[in-house]
Amino acid sequence: MSQPALDPITLSVIQAGLQQVCDEMDLSFSRAAFSPVIAEANDRSDGIYAAEDGALIAQGAGGLPVFVGTMQYSTATLIRMIAEGRTVEPQPDDIYIVNDPYLGGTHLMDVRFAKPFYRNGKIWCWLSNTGHWPDTGGAVPGGFSASATSVEQEGLRLPPVRLFKQGKLDPEIYAIITSNIRVADQRIGDVQAQAAALLVGEERLGELLDRYGDDTVAGAIAELRDRARVQMAAFIDAIEPGQYDATAYVDSDGVVDEPLAIKLSVTRQGDELVFDFSGSSAPCAGPMNSVRATTLSSVYLAMRHIFPEVPMNAGAFAPLKVTGIEGTFLDAQYPRPVSGCAAEVSQRIAEAVFAALVPALPERVTAAPAGTSGNFALGGHDPARGRDFVMYQLSGGGYGGNADHDGLANGCSTIGISKAPPVEIMEQAFPVLYRHYALHEGSGGAGKHRGGFGLDYELELRRGSARASFVMDHGRFGPQGVMGGRDGAPNKVTVWQSGQPHVPPHLSKEQDIPLGPGDRVHVRTPGGGGYGDPFTRDPKLVAEDVRLGRYSIDQAKELFGVAVTATDFTVDETATATLREN
Known part of the structure; x- marks a missing residue:
């Protein structure tokens, strides 16, 4: 029965x-x-x-x-x-x-x-x-x-x-x-x-x-x-049949200083979407390979961002087909290193999905978010407590602008809801001092709806000795703008050793950087990509960003075609009209 x-x-x-x-x-x-x-x-x-x-x-x-x-x-x-x-x-x-x-x-x-x-x-x-x-x-x-x-x-x-x-x-x-x-x-x-x-x-x-x-x-x-399954298929059915292409890049693999390409073609076939990664880069020498489970999960989470109404269970994945990863760095086999797969490569995969589907779903899909978890590990010895320590920090970045509004500033990564631990907790647990912790001003990509701003923090080792390691991304390329929007600012890492600045050769990837008391690590995470033509942004919104220190007067003029007065941060409408006409 x-x-x-x-x-x-x-x-x-x-x-x-x-x-x-x-x-x-x-x-x-x-x-x-x-x-x-x-x-x-x-x-x-x-x-x-x-x-x-x-x-x-x-x-x-x-x-x-x-x-x-x-x-x-x-x-x-x-x-x-x-x-x-x-x-x-x-x-x-x-x-x-x-x-x-x-x-x-x-x-x-x-x-x-x-x-x-x-x-x-x-x-x-x-x-x-x-x-x-x-x-x-x-x-x-x-x-x-x-x-x-x-x-x-x-x-x-x-x-x-x-x-x-x-x-x-x-x-x-x-x-x-x-x-x-x-x-x-x-x-x-x-x-x-x-x-x-x-x-x-x-x-x-x-x-x-x-x-x-x-x-x-x-x-x-x-x-x-x-x-x-039925609900996901119904959303897919609303997409115009056809093929939608995009490419996203990983800065480097940490060993060979060359970009890795994620080439994606998304094709609607009936009530299914096929995600074909053929032509993506070959397996790499360094730790930016992705295992199959992470690659598939990255596609699923990207679609979850686009269609949050679909319940989270295995049925939602059934209409999503992933092909073409065999023989690429998106299907790592033993003994390929993979430490960057979950926190970094996964977000480049999601970025490729977003970039491909913006033309098909312009009201739903955002410009690229910061797309890095900002993995920073610090390990060493704390003489005051007489013990070793390992500190791990992730950090937020800007979200991409979308059809309705600007991107969120200092949001969590694309792949999760993880947030940076409170500064007070980190300073209690580890021998570090945060010298500043603020927004990465100017990092949001210009657009009708600009990208959100990344994070700008600097910490100092107070005592003992330590080794710093970074596996981040978007140091070479900023998050992609869409529909005429500009890219967000890239990741920036500087290590100060004995008062001298050191920038990692791979920009946001390096390991075993020795630190002593007073040495500092300065990280500025990416801003999100902009959505739409920056010269169509409401000039009053640009002026407000300038007043709050988010962009300079020169940036307002160059990026948005808006002339803002230095005395009261109002819009010079005549000068703005001239800028936008030219």
């Missing part, structure tokens, strides 16, 4: 209930974690995945969107490896750990936990989460080795193994991990927080099933998945 159709109210309540389970896991993880990058920056995600194939059922709204695809693939890989006898079958209360990029992951610092959820003696689904660990070993503190040429130089690579066996932490596995990473004594807090989040999810999901029944919830999940 078939299950009766669910009424809309029950379906909506179950959908919200599944979302709430994931949201509570996210909150528990952040509240209990020790590392600022998780506890403050929220560089983590939690979700529920299907027992048979690992397909995404629900993910926390506060989790990183880039993990929306990668955790699905890593869970699917774990299920397949168990079925093939390549890893041990689970028991109740087991928790697996894995960070292998080639098994559906991202970079090594994104560590995944997966727990089977049992009902009536059978696995009903999987609960999984990802947290960014500040260090997993490797050549440099923090794992962002800008000149790595193999994954072994980036850190410890873990296949799926049971870190918790029937609820108890395996001391031998844990000892292997902590023997290969820095500041190992601080990891237990993150490990226990990550495991505890899954226990919270287990309890809350059990309560939901008890309330509505296993069959009813399973039916709702199937219905929600089908509705997401």
Whole structure:
């Protein structure tokens, strides 16, 4: 006898209930974690995945969107490896750990936990989460080795193994991990927080099933998945049939100082979109390769930005087909280094999707955002506390302008909701002093709707010694403007050693830069691209930007064709008309 159709109210309540389970896991993880990058920056995600194939059922709204695809693939890989006898079958209360990029992951610092959820003696689904660990070993503190040429130089690579066996932490596995990473004594807090989040999810999901029944919830999940597929297909159907092309560039791979091209052709075929990356650059020597799971997830998250109304589950991905990545740097194979894939290459992929689809969806798609997570790692010894430290910071940048309004200033990266940890927390936890922390003035790309502004910060090492490493991007090329808008300002990194400035040869990528007391790191992140002809921007808005110090009077004249008086920041309408006519 078939299950009766669910009424809309029950379906909506179950959908919200599944979302709430994931949201509570996210909150528990952040509240209990020790590392600022998780506890403050929220560089983590939690979700529920299907027992048979690992397909995404629900993910926390506060989790990183880039993990929306990668955790699905890593869970699917774990299920397949168990079925093939390549890893041990689970028991109740087991928790697996894995960070292998080639098994559906991202970079090594994104560590995944997966727990089977049992009902009536059978696995009903999987609960999984990802947290960014500040260090997993490797050549440099923090794992962002800008000149790595193999994954072994980036850190410890873990296949799926049971870190918790029937609820108890395996001391031998844990000892292997902590023997290969820095500041190992601080990891237990993150490990226990990550495991505890899954226990919270287990309890809350059990309560939901008890309330509505296993069959009813399973039916709702199937219905929600089908509705997401239909809704995405309906949005695609509104796109004019044809082929839409774009190219985005990665500055360099950190080893060879040449750009890497992401060439994309998007074709609407019926109610599907085909994303063809044929012609993109070959696998690179340095760490800017992307693994398959991250590449696919980058396309999914870009479409999630464009069509946020579509529910977040595996059904939304079904009409999106990705081809042409084989043999390119977007499908890295062992032992290619990949530390830049999740935080940097993923955002260039999303940028290519945005650039391609602006002509098709001008009211929905923005100009390019800053598109870099600003990965900055600092590791060294703090003599005042008598211990080593590893500090990891990500930072925001400008969003692109769009058809309705200017881009957001200092927004989080395209791939997530992670935010820079508060300055006060970083200064308490590490021997650093932030000399200033402000907007990167003038960085927003000019347009009818200008791009948002990036971040401008400078920190000083107060004591001890340290090594700085950067894996960023958009140092060579600023974020793309669209519809006549100008590009945003590029990333700018300067390191001051003994009072002398040093600019990385690869502009925003370098590793192992030695720092002593008083040495400083100055970073100015990119602004977003502009949308539309800058000479059609409302002159009063330009004058207000000048008054607030966002652009200079000369920039207003050059970029927007607006003459602003220096005395009261009003528009000289006659001079402006002349500028815009010429």
